[in-house]
Amino acid sequence: xxxxxxxxxRETALLSKYFGDVEARTxxxxxxxxxxxxxxxxxxxxxxxxxDVVKNSGLRGRGGAGFPTGIKWSFMKPGDGKPHYLCCxxxxxxxxxxxxxxxxxxxxxxxxxxxxVGAYAIGAETAYIYVRGEFTEPxxxxxxxxxxxxxxxxxxxxxxxxxxxxDVYVHKGAGAYICGxxxxxxxxxxxxxxxxRIKPPFPAVSGLFGQPTTINNVETLAAVPHILVNGAEWYxxxxxxxxxxxxxxxxxxxxxxxxxxxxxxxxxFPFKDFLYDLCGGPLPGRKFKxxxxxxxxxxxxxxxEAEATLMDYEGFVAxxxxxxxxxxxxxxxxxxxxxQVARLARFYAHESCAQCTQCREGTAWTTxxxxxxxxxxxxxxDLDTLLELAEAMTGKTIxxxxxxxxxxxxxxxxxxxxxFEALITGKRSSTVALKPAATPVAVA
Amino acid sequence: xxxxxxxxxxxxxxxxxxxxxTLLEAAKTVGVLIPHYCYHPSLPVAxxxxxxxxxxxxxxxxxxxxxxxxxxxxxxxxxxEKALESRKGVLEFLxxxxxxxxxxxxxxxxxELQDYTFAEGRIDSRYREPKRFNAMEDFGGDVLYVPNRCIxxxxxxxxxxxxxxxxxxxxxxxxxxxxxxxxxxxxLTQPWAGNVVDLCPVGALLSKDFLNKARxxxxxxxxxxxxGCSQGCNIxxxxxxxxxxxxxxxxxxxxxxxxxxxxxRLDYRWLNRLDRLEQxxxxxxxxxWDVALAAAATALAGKRAHVAASPSLSNETLFLLKRLITKTxxxxxxxxxxxxxxxxxxxxxxxxxxxxxxxxxxxxxxGFARASNAVAAIKSGDVLIVADSELDGVSSAExxxxxxxxxxxxxxxxxxxxxxxxxxxxxxxxEEGTFTNLRGRVQRFLQAKGTPGMTRPxxxxxxxxxxxxxxxxxxxTASAAFDALAKAEAPFSGMxxxxxxxxxxxxxxxLAEAK
Numbered sequence: 001x002x003x004x005x006x007x008x009x010r011e012t013a014l015l016s017k018y019f020g021d022v023e024a025r026t027x028x029x030x031x032x033x034x035x036x037x038x039x040x041x042x043x044x045x046x047x048x049x050x051x052d053v054v055k056n057s058g059l060r061g062r063g064g065a066g067f068p069t070g071i072k073w074s075f076m077k078p079g080d081g082k083p084h085y086l087c088c089x090x091x092x093x094x095x096x097x098x099x100x101x102x103x104x105x106x107x108x109x110x111x112x113x114x115x116x117v118g119a120y121a122i123g124a125e126t127a128y129i130y131v132r133g134e135f136t137e138p139x140x141x142x143x144x145x146x147x148x149x150x151x152x153x154x155x156x157x158x159x160x161x162x163x164x165x166x167d168v169y170v171h172k173g174a175g176a177y178i179c180g181x182x183x184x185x186x187x188x189x190x191x192x193x194x195x196x197r198i199k200p201p202f203p204a205v206s207g208l209f210g211q212p213t214t215i216n217n218v219e220t221l222a223a224v225p226h227i228l229v230n231g232a233e234w235y236x237x238x239x240x241x242x243x244x245x246x247x248x249x250x251x252x253x254x255x256x257x258x259x260x261x262x263x264x265x266x267x268x269f270p271f272k273d274f275l276y277d278l279c280g281g282p283l284p285g286r287k288f289k290x291x292x293x294x295x296x297x298x299x300x301x302x303x304x305e306a307e308a309t310l311m312d313y314e315g316f317v318a319x320x321x322x323x324x325x326x327x328x329x330x331x332x333x334x335x336x337x338x339x340q341v342a343r344l345a346r347f348y349a350h351e352s353c354a355q356c357t358q359c360r361e362g363t364a365w366t367t368x369x370x371x372x373x374x375x376x377x378x379x380x381x382d383l384d385t386l387l388e389l390a391e392a393m394t395g396k397t398i399x400x401x402x403x404x405x406x407x408x409x410x411x412x413x414x415x416x417x418x419x420f421e422a423l424i425t426g427k428r429s430s431t432v433a434l435k436p437a438a439t440p441v442a443v444a
Numbered sequence: 445x446x447x448x449x450x451x452x453x454x455x456x457x458x459x460x461x462x463x464x465x466t467l468l469e470a471a472k473t474v475g476v477l478i479p480h481y482c483y484h485p486s487l488p489v490a491x492x493x494x495x496x497x498x499x500x501x502x503x504x505x506x507x508x509x510x511x512x513x514x515x516x517x518x519x520x521x522x523x524x525e526k527a528l529e530s531r532k533g534v535l536e537f538l539x540x541x542x543x544x545x546x547x548x549x550x551x552x553x554x555x556e557l558q559d560y561t562f563a564e565g566r567i568d569s570r571y572r573e574p575k576r577f578n579a580m581e582d583f584g585g586d587v588l589y590v591p592n593r594c595i596x597x598x599x600x601x602x603x604x605x606x607x608x609x610x611x612x613x614x615x616x617x618x619x620x621x622x623x624x625x626x627x628x629x630x631x632l633t634q635p636w637a638g639n640v641v642d643l644c645p646v647g648a649l650l651s652k653d654f655l656n657k658a659r660x661x662x663x664x665x666x667x668x669x670x671x672g673c674s675q676g677c678n679i680x681x682x683x684x685x686x687x688x689x690x691x692x693x694x695x696x697x698x699x700x701x702x703x704x705x706x707x708x709r710l711d712y713r714w715l716n717r718l719d720r721l722e723q724x725x726x727x728x729x730x731x732x733w734d735v736a737l738a739a740a741a742t743a744l745a746g747k748r749a750h751v752a753a754s755p756s757l758s759n760e761t762l763f764l765l766k767r768l769i770t771k772t773x774x775x776x777x778x779x780x781x782x783x784x785x786x787x788x789x790x791x792x793x794x795x796x797x798x799x800x801x802x803x804x805x806x807x808x809x810x811g812f813a814r815a816s817n818a819v820a821a822i823k824s825g826d827v828l829i830v831a832d833s834e835l836d837g838v839s840s841a842e843x844x845x846x847x848x849x850x851x852x853x854x855x856x857x858x859x860x861x862x863x864x865x866x867x868x869x870x871x872x873x874x875e876e877g878t879f880t881n882l883r884g885r886v887q888r889f890l891q892a893k894g895t896p897g898m899t900r901p902x903x904x905x906x907x908x909x910x911x912x913x914x915x916x917x918x919x920x921t922a923s924a925a926f927d928a929l930a931k932a933e934a935p936f937s938g939m940x941x942x943x944x945x946x947x948x949x950x951x952x953x954x955l956a957e958a959k
Contacts, residue, residue, distance in 0.1 A: 176618075193615065198491040198511045354596060354615060354622035355492040361537035364620035368573040385570050392533030395505045396494055 005259050008278045012238070014248045015222050016264040019106045025141060027148040030109040036154060038225025042117045043162040047078065050121040054224060056232035058246040063089055063180075063217030064295065064325045066313045069224075075204035076122040076212050084124035085213040087189065088115050088221055090131040090138070091173055091180035094295035095347060096327030099250035100218035102262050104131070104138035107222070108145035114221030116155060116166045117228065122214050125165045129218075130185050133175040142170045177351035181399045182215040183207075184353065195353045196399035219250055241268025245312030249323075253279050255330035256286060271309035275330070286332040290416070294324020296344050297404030299411035300337070320411070337416040338423055341408050342370035348405035359402035362393040366409060378424045383413055452518040459514075467509035467520055468496055478522050479531060479560050481645050482597040483510035486701045486791075488606050493597050495534050495560070499524045506530055528564060535565040538595050541576040541620065542646075549593065551647030553660030557595060578623055584631020586638045586652050586706060591623040594648035600624060600640035607703075607790030610634050624648070635786035635796055638706040642693060651690070653710055658684045666892035667694060667946050669879050671756050671802035671872055672708035673783070675795060676881030678946070679704060681712075681873055681892035688715045688873060688893065696947055699885060703788060705796040714871075715893070720854055721868035722897025728862050733898065733908070740865045741912035743848035747827045749774035750846070752818035754832035755801035757902060758877030759810070759886065760925035762803065763933065764906035764917060765831055766810045771915050774826065776811065777818035779833065780804045797882060802872070806880035809935045809951065822846060832869065832902065835859040852905060867909070868899040875901035876922040878944065884954025886936065888944050 004020070007013055017033075018024035024033055042050050055070025076084055088111065092100040104111055115127040131139050146168060149155045159166040171189055173179050179188045183197035186208045207213025227235045239246040245267040251274070254260045258280030265274065275281065275288065282288050291306045292298060299321045301309070309319040316323045331340060349363035366389055369382050390406035397403070413420055422428035448463045457474040468478050469485070481493035489511050497506035501519040506527060509520075521527060538557060546552040578591035598615060601624065605611040612632070616625030626632070632640065641651045663682040670677040670691065677700040680692045691712050693704035724736030731739075751765050755778040769776045780801050787795035808814070815821065819838045822828060828846035835843070835857045843849065849864040851857065854871050869875075873892045880886050895901070900908075903925045910917035919925040923941040930939045935951040943949070 198489070198508070349619050352619040354618050354620070355490075357492070357494050357534050357537045357595070360596065360620055360622065361540055365537070365540055365571065365573070372573070381570075392530070392537070396497060396530055396533075398491060 005261050008263070010269075010273070010278060011264050012248050012266045013264050014226055015103060015107070015110065015219060015250060016262060019102050019262065021106065024107055025109075025145070027109060027145070027152055027154075030107070034229070035109050036113055036160070036225075038228040039113045039116050039154070040160055041228050042120055042225075043160055043164060047121045047123055050117065050228065053228060053232050054121070057227045057235040058232075058244070059220065059223060059227060059235065060245070060313065061217055062219035062223075062249065062326070064094070064297070064322075066323060069216065069220055072204070072214060072216070073118070073122050075202075076124075076214055078123045080212065083126070083209075083211050084122055085208040085211055086115060086119040086122060086124045086127040087182070087185060087208060087213060087215040088118075088127060088129040088218060089180060089182060089185060089215050090129050090135070090218045091185060092135070092218070092325075093132055093177040093180040094297065094325045094327055095344070096252065096254055096292065096329040097295045097325040098252045098254075099262050099326060101135060101138055103218050103222050103250075104135065105141055108138075108141040109149065110222045110225070111142070111218055112145055112149055112155070112168055114224045115168050116159065117224050118214070118216060118221050119166050119168070120159075120164060124214075125167060127166070127168045128189055128208070129168065129170045130173055130179070130189055131170060132173045132179070139170060139172055146170060176353075177347070178353045178399070178401060181401070184399070185215065186213065193353075195355050196401075198398055223247060238266045239268055239312070240266050241310040242312050242314040244314060249311070249326055251311070251326045251328050253328045253330065255328075256283055256288075256332035256335065257281070257330040258283055265311060267312040268315065269311045271311050271315075272307040274311060275306070279330075282330075282332050286334060288330060289333050289335060290331045290337060292321075292327075292329040292331075292408065294322045295327035296329065296347065297400070297407060298322040298324040299407050300341075300415060301411075302415050336374070336423075336428075337412050337419045338370065339374050341412040342367065342374050344408050345370050345405055348401060352401055352405075356397035356402065358393045359397050359405070362389055362402060363405045365389060366393075366405060370409070373420060373423050376423060376426060378420070380421070380424060382424070383417070383420055387413060450514045450516050452514050452516065452520065454520045455522050461514055463514070465514050467498060467500075467507065467512050467514060467518075470514050471509065471520070471522065476522055478509045479564070480510060481556060481595060482599060484599050484602075484643060484702075486607065486703070487599060487602045487643075490598050490602060493534065493595065495531060497527060497530045497534075498522050499527045531560070531564050532566055535561050536569065536571075539565070539569060540571040540573075541592070542595070543575065543592050545593075549647040550650050550655060551593075551644075551660070555647060556645040576620060581626070582652075583626055583649070585633040586710065587632045587641060588650045588652050588655065589624060589626075590648050590650065593646050594624060595646055596622055596624070597645060598624075599643040599645070600649055603640055603643055604632075604634075604637070607639075607788065608634055608636055609789040613640075635705050635707065636703060636788045638709050639693070639703045642702070654690045658682075658689045663689060664892075665692075666873075666890050668873065668889040668892060669802065669881075669887045670704055670708040671879070672705075672711050672800065673797040674799040674801060674804055674882035675700065675797050676802065676879055676885060676887055676948075677704040677708060677794075678887065679708075681715075683893050686893045688712045694946075698947065699881065699887075700794055701791055703791065703794065705786060705788070707783075707786075707796055715873045717855065720896050720899070721851075721856055721866055722899060723868060724898065725864075725866040733900070736865060736867055737908050737912045740850050740867065740909055743850065743865060744768075744772060744827050744913050747825065747847055748772050748823065749829050750819070750822045750826040751776040751812075751829045751831055752833045752835070752838075753778050753807060753812055755780050755799070755804040755807045755812075756872065756879075757803060757807070757832055758872065758875075758889075758922070759803065759806040759880055759929060759936070760877050760903040760922055761831070761906055762807050762810050762812065763929040764903060764910060764925065765829070766812070767915060767917065768829070768906065768910055768913070769811075771910070771913060772827075775821060776813070777815045777821065778804065778807045778812045779816060779818045779837075780814055793883070799882065802881075803879040805882050805884060806878075806886075809880065810933065817842075819843065830857055830860060830864075831906075833857065852902065852909075854899070867905050868897065869902040869905050870895045870899050874899070875903070877901075877903060878922075878926060878941075880951060884935075884951040885948045886939060886944060886951060887948035888941070888946065
């Protein structure tokens with residue numbers, strides 16, 4: 001549902017059905033709403049059978065990369081004699097994204113159930129939920145729910161009386177964006193500095209504590225019990241457009257829009273309807289100008305592109321961006337794109353882990369140039385430099401933070417170059433509203 | 445696994461290396477140096493500088509050569525346009541906050557940032573913003589940190605963490621604010637900490653001892669062996685105008701990898717002493733060499749030679765002294781100074797050894813006996829030969845037992861009688877020769893500086909003395925003296941001075957490493 005707003009009839013509430021429902025937080029309340037049926041069912045199945053169901057359902061990672069979950073699970077070789085680990089990535093540090101927060105706040109048992117099923121399916125006895133430190137309320141909810149689940153024998157040495165051992169731990173991060181990157185998350189969980197690791201080896205070979213590990217997003221894991229209860233075919237059928245994107249997806253909407261919040265829709269929903277109908281369109285008297293549809297790391301869309309988009313993995317790519325984490329950031333005609341891009345770059349410069357040269361120096365340099373342009377001190381050469389820096393920062397580092405900083409710069413300059421030029425020539429100050437581009441330039 | 449060979453092509457050259465080898469190491473085998481900063485063969489791979497990105501055909505992205513294993517049939521381009529462009533980008537990024545203070549930087553001339561920028565970098569900078577500034581920090585010990593020059597390769601962090609196993613350094617802060625941090629209340633006074641200065645590819649970590657002393661290009665470098673203990677770390681003696689400026693470790697996987705301890709590193713000033721014995725003397729008067737040698741021969745005629753030798757003399761000199769002892773029916777002793785052991789935990793069998801002498805093993809193999817007082821066993825009427833040894837703890841009564849005293853040395857030992865016959869010799873840095881380390885590895889050292897005054901190489905002086913007492917010992921090079929040693933002494937048999945080269949060879953029957 002569009003929490004904190006009322007559910008919109010065109011939403012398909014699967015994960016968000018009980019957002020705002022205080023009783024759903026408790027074990028009893030959750031059970032009354034059909035909770036832990038998926039786990040009960042899973043514990044009677046062979047782990048490989050669970051992996052097959054998830055594979056067949058077509059569920060893809062909801063954290064940003066969209067990797068098929070069942071295939072990821074199948075990388076965990078059973079019977080290799082090593083301890084396996086499941087990590088739930090609840091760091092949700094991507095600017096503009098706050099869907100996992102609501103899942104953990106309102107339905108902590110949904111996540112715990114998903115973790116237990118996932119752990120069992122990949123042959124792990126231990127699952128860690130890595131939650132960002134700022135999420136004080138979700139951490140409290142998760143811990144309360146964990147205590148209830150342990151007391152009821154759902155978790156522990158004999159999970160739900162199955163004789164199987166499943167432990168779930170909540171780990172509180174210390175608030176670094178990079179700890180949402182899966183290998184940095186594992187380092188942080190091990191008590192080390194949260195620096196991304198070089199891949200290969202991939203986590204399924206050598207992950208947490210050097211053991212085979214799978215990392216899944218909160219929303220991904222929370223969807224798994226539903227798939228087990230209702231079947232792979234049921235989940236697969238939820239697709240409005242591309243057959244490779246199925247199920248429901250939560251979108252966090254923020255920025256200059258009438259009803260910001262979380263919305264759950266079936267994959268392939270038209271973005272135009274989503275923005276104008278579900279989210280109520282722009283604020284009175286304003287017009288949308290640009291959208292970052294998948295968290296701050298994806299390219300900016302013009303409204304023409306956004307309105308032609310179908311909301312699934314392929315649909316966003318077709319319109320020059322990515323689904324990402326589903327964090328929709330909306331800019332209206334009062335906003336200056338250069339200023340917004342500068343703000344994003346500053347975030348990445350602040351959060352760069354400082355390992356790779358291109359990222360450590362490139363993000364900071366990019367920020368300095370952008371802030372100089374915004375301050376009216378830019379030159380036309382600066383735009384060329386920015387694009388060349390973006391090129392030098394893309395595809396060359398251990399993780400993609402550097403690429404993420406470059407993406408909005410490249411798309412911002414490509415699609416809203418006139419705004420940058422207006423600041424350089426002194427025709428506009430960054431705080432004054434600017435006209436949208438007459439003919440948007442397509443980004444390569 | 446190590447036996448399987450993988451075939452690939454690097455820069456058009458066919459390469460066959462064991463599976464698991466990295467591209468960077470594989471390239472070295474065919475003479476291709478892939479530029480890099482954070483990679484170091486003695487440290488765990490970090491893969492952070494991104495300088496070693498190379499183009500691998502059919503791979504979607506450039507690959508870090510330090511962290512990519514070889515694969516069958518790979519075609520690798522190190523100097524392709526894409527790889528060069530990427531390196532140019534890295535160099536520009538590294539330089540934006542790096543001060544262009546090469547003229548006052550000690551690293552200048554041996555700086556990898558300078559070298560690669562000169563070779564492959566941009567000619568200008570596009571950076572128009574103010575550079576980041578952080579104040580210099582004294583890291584304690586011999587180490588000074590200049591954060592502005594730091595490129596955060598983390599070699600120093602990994603050395604302290606993984607090799608020294610005392611994780612006092614870290615990367616503090618994030619983004620471009622990051623610097624190398626030091627644990628509170630921990631100074632870099634660990635016995636091997638000075639190696640971080642060598643590991644630093646730029647001028648961010650400097651030796652306080654060497655600070656502003658010389659420019660790298662003014663230094664002459666000579667392969668040698670550290671005489672500080674029986675480990676025998678391979679070093680380079682770096683001199684300027686005939687004065688030793690510093691010791692640097694020289695790579696030898698069998699002995700010290702790329703490291704040396706601070707005690708050995710900083711103990712070089714005695715090589716620049718000015719109070720040297722510079723001319724032969726008899727009865728307190730300066731004489732010519734032939735006069736002094738004749739006087740020594742006369743003193744020795746019909747007498748036993750009691751030799752108190754330094755355990756840091758070369759194998760060659762000790763061998764010739766042994767012949768003198770045999771000829772006269774005398775005896776030879778060494779006194780080995782003791783100190784505390786200080787192992788480098790991350791490297792097998794590398795330690796600052798308790799025996800603080802370069803060649804105690806060689807001396808013992810040649811029959812010199814250890815004694816806390818090398819003169820104690822002297823018999824009345826012996827001729828005491830003090831061969832570069834101190835006379836600490838030796839009483840004047842013991843010295844008085846000697847019929848005559850011959851000093852073969854670099855300086856006059858305290859307690860030597862004023863009428864001693866003095867034969868001045870060169871230090872190890874002024875001559876050639878070999879030392880035998882505690883694992884029996886015989887290693888050559890070369891001449892790094894000239895001899896002062898009338899001093900002569902020690903092996904040369906003892907050969908002359910042998911000849912003067914009627915023993916045929918005409919050696920005109922250290923090499924000839926060593927070859928005679930190899931012929932005469934079983935432990936050294938089969939060795940050849942030239943074949944020792946710069947890595948050395950192990951004496952028969954001794955293990956190269958501890959079990």
